[in-house]
Amino acid sequence: MPAAGDESTLMLTVSEIASQLGGEVFGKADLVVTGFAGLDDASADDLVFISSAKWAGRWSDSDARVALVTRGVEVQGHDSETSALIVVENAEIGLMLLLEAVAAELRPAPPAGVHSDASVDPTAVVSDSASIGARAVIGPGARIGQEVVIHPGVVIGEACVVGDRTIVHPGAVIGAEGFGFRPDPETGLPRRVPHLGSVEIGSDVEIGACCCVDRGKFGPTLIGDGTKIDNLVQVAHNVKIGRGVIIAGQAGLAGSVEIGDGAVLGAQVGVAEHVKIGAGARIAATSGVLRDIPSGEDYAGTPARPARQTLREVAALRRLPELVASMPRRESS
Amino acid sequence: MPAAGDESTLMLTVSEIASQLGGEVFGKADLVVTGFAGLDDASADDLVFISSAKWAGRWSDSDARVALVTRGVEVQGHDSETSALIVVENAEIGLMLLLEAVAAELRPAPPAGVHSDASVDPTAVVSDSASIGARAVIGPGARIGQEVVIHPGVVIGEACVVGDRTIVHPGAVIGAEGFGFRPDPETGLPRRVPHLGSVEIGSDVEIGACCCVDRGKFGPTLIGDGTKIDNLVQVAHNVKIGRGVIIAGQAGLAGSVEIGDGAVLGAQVGVAEHVKIGAGARIAATSGVLRDIPSGEDYAGTPARPARQTLREVAALRRLPELVASMPRRESS
Amino acid sequence: MPAAGDESTLMLTVSEIASQLGGEVFGKADLVVTGFAGLDDASADDLVFISSAKWAGRWSDSDARVALVTRGVEVQGHDSETSALIVVENAEIGLMLLLEAVAAELRPAPPAGVHSDASVDPTAVVSDSASIGARAVIGPGARIGQEVVIHPGVVIGEACVVGDRTIVHPGAVIGAEGFGFRPDPETGLPRRVPHLGSVEIGSDVEIGACCCVDRGKFGPTLIGDGTKIDNLVQVAHNVKIGRGVIIAGQAGLAGSVEIGDGAVLGAQVGVAEHVKIGAGARIAATSGVLRDIPSGEDYAGTPARPARQTLREVAALRRLPELVASMPRRESS
Secondary structure (H helix, E strand, O other): OOOOOOOOOOOEEHHHHHHHHOOEEEEOOOOEEOEEOOOOOOOOOEEEEEOOHHHHOOHHHOOOOEEEEEOOOOOOOOOOOOOEEEEEOOHHHHHHHHHHHHHHHHOOOOOOEEOOOOEEOOOOEEOOOOEEOOOOEEOOOOEEOOOOEEOOOOEEOOOOEEOOOOEEOOOOEEEEOOOOEEEOOOOOOEEEOOOOOOEEEOOOOEEOOOOEEEOOOOOOEEEOOOOEEOOOOEEOOOOEEOOOOEEOOOOEEOOOOEEOOOOEEOOOOEEOOOOEEOOOOEEOOOOEEOOOEOOOOEEEOOOOEEHHHHHHHHHHHHHHHHHHHHOOOOOOO | OOOOOOOOOOOEEHHHHHHHHOOEEEEOOOOEEOEEOOOOOOOOOEEEEEOOHHHHOOHHHOOOOEEEEEOOOOOOOOOOOOOEEEEEOOHHHHHHHHHHHHHHHHOOOOOOEEOOOOEEOOOOEEOOOOEEOOOOEEOOOOEEOOOOEEOOOOEEOOOOEEOOOOEEOOOOEEEEOOOOEEEOOOOOOEEEOOOOOOEEEOOOOEEOOOOEEEOOOOOOEEEOOOOEEOOOOEEOOOOEEOOOOEEOOOOEEOOOOEEOOOOEEOOOOEEOOOOEEOOOOEEOOOOEEOOOEOOOOEEEOOOOEEHHHHHHHHHHHHHHHHHHHHOOOOOOO | OOOOOOOOOOOEEHHHHHHHHOOEEEEOOOOEEOEEOOOOOOOOOEEEEEOOHHHHOOHHHOOOOEEEEEOOOOOOOOOOOOOEEEEEOOHHHHHHHHHHHHHHHHOOOOOOEEOOOOEEOOOOEEOOOOEEOOOOEEOOOOEEOOOOEEOOOOEEOOOOEEOOOOEEOOOOEEEEOOOOEEEOOOOOOEEEOOOOOOEEEOOOOEEOOOOEEEOOOOOOEEEOOOOEEOOOOEEOOOOEEOOOOEEOOOOEEOOOOEEOOOOEEOOOOEEOOOOEEOOOOEEOOOOEEOOOEOOOOEEEOOOOEEHHHHHHHHHHHHHHHHHHHHOOOOOOO
């Protein structure tokens, strides 16, 4: 158990790292690392990684003393008296594996099982290997897959489905009734259109803290495998999100939006009802998307348009005050 | 109880629907519908509705086989051997009534009463017909009206009032202290201005998941009857929202904003402090409203201006790079 | 205990106020005030304050009958038969002190101690004078300082630290895992980068309802003393916020953003990754900040630029449609 607020709990020697990753050591095997960093930002106790010739050339200028190096990359200016290189098949993957090993020890995943302060409806089906946190609420007929982590305070609504290994962060609400109303002919006030659908979340998904994913009108709202959604994102009824999509914080998708596989939406992006965003498209932060966007394209601005065009317009707008000042004012007709 | 994630639980025959709505059947009374859709999107098992001559002309082209029809509308090309028309007084209202009947069966409203995992202060007054969900918190002196639904995880603060039949979706926070500070003359740091008011929510209101409605400084923050607010919306201290207002997801109203009856605010709209939006005004999604807006007008953009003007400016901006390129660069003076 | 929804519980006589603040009364000592207001908005029962000659001149035009007055300010046209002035050292501070006294009685702070419906991990360290609300969740190893108020439904994650007298409003989530992923070389899908850091919140901070403050990757996410954050704000991993910063509702700070002391961010502002905002800078609501901003400057717009420049551009944009219409269309080449 790390001491509260104590960041200095990571301590690994070069030989421990090499042994964990099956790497070969060149230099001081007893050096200790207490953190991880990029080559340019590193301090003396950070582990860095060198995965190409480009970075290898900067090793002698770095403050770091320990590097993971991809086999075959030639590192110049290495001083084995003061530093250590640990050579592995792929330095980048090695760093990730090391981080994951450290994480499992320092910040272990919450234990499987239902916390005694959670509230699980008796008709919900929760996998034995899932973890349901304190104060989480699992509604009637919901299904929670294997190794799922439902963090504290999450609400999973009636009949919603969460796929294997998916993580739902604290305070998220899955399966609230969608926002659909019609004018009531008697009162003139808006009257709810019932939403009978559910939410189906795939495997290996993450849903950020305080996100809201509404249930569909008839069919389900869908979130594909491997998709990652940041905090405070709104996903309205009947949205269909593909596989491996990235959606940054505070973005909002209106009803029936479709997002293709591998698309990336920046923070605070808004997407209007029924709009389709193609696979692999990338939308710049704060953009407002009003029309369909083709696959693989970069879009930006409100209304969203090709990012190059938006950049040109922003640059031209800089010169507009000068341009207007230079023009004779038209007579008003 | 529908099976988890199973969307195919709706099964109604034409004669069941006709009997429920008091309609007259022309065609195959034993056809079964399993969903609802618009005429153009419908598949063979969907129920559609035809409420005018315009739609009546498309009936023969639709994949649907069952339609609700408003009495007096002439439907062309109907084949009573393969399809069925159910004639009612008003097809649109008929569909809504049917949806509501189906919803009451498939997704019944939560039962009246306080869930055993809710936390209700002993000084709060909760109507017997209200439903308080798991993990909801009702503060001291709060008053919850008849047939109200407080969903799981909602927090209703001290002395706040929720009117009859209002629905508060999961994770919403009603009555947090407003965001008001003054520089502390001793420390120079901001110091809280106490907020002594409350929140008063009318009847037939909906407050979306993870919305925040702050308490007023002295008087209450007010939300009028029949107003519907989507998820993740911010309503600051002393805001006054009229009747039948629609506010889409992630919109934000700063302190003391006033919204007239029947106004419609799009998603991610922001409204600055003390601004008044007139009755029936409509604000396009993502607009930033800095000044008062007259009743009945359409506004768009940041800063918000009449929607037509914003459209003209956006169109002109498209031509600006070309225009700038064609101009001689002014000498810098 | 005030009656629910009853706003008229404040009743103070002029002599009570004078005695509480050590002030001197000129006029009717038995007048009763039931609220507070600015001089221009006041009704007959409101207490107003007059702290300069400018406001003193408007006293005779106000509907208010009771004013706090800063010693030395000459008030014209005062009728001591119908009204009362209470003279104190500093009218503005006097009003604050009075408000705080009234608040302590009408809306007392939640009592110290852990609510019986809260969920506190046995390894968390909670000060005896802290208040932990119903349905709050305090994770393993978290530390909660003196006189802290954790409101209902808040989640404080593992190893996070909350400084003395800090207030965390309902539904906020502190210490969710940051949003960091890399492409998994095997599947091509995004794969989580573990986040081992924590969140450290200073003293006298406020975190608004449904805010999300993510834990750092290695080091902590930091929020400085006296900083106030409104509702629904996103603070990503490794952000560093200085002292006395004000952040309005629905703003979002991406990973590793740094905000200098005393800066003010308007509502719905977005700040891109790694951007630094200087001390005392002020960012207008809804701006999108893509580059560093110098200390003390006013910025506005998306992308954010000096506020004056943005105003000029917005004004020029108003004339652009006319300008474009007056230009000959270039031949397309």
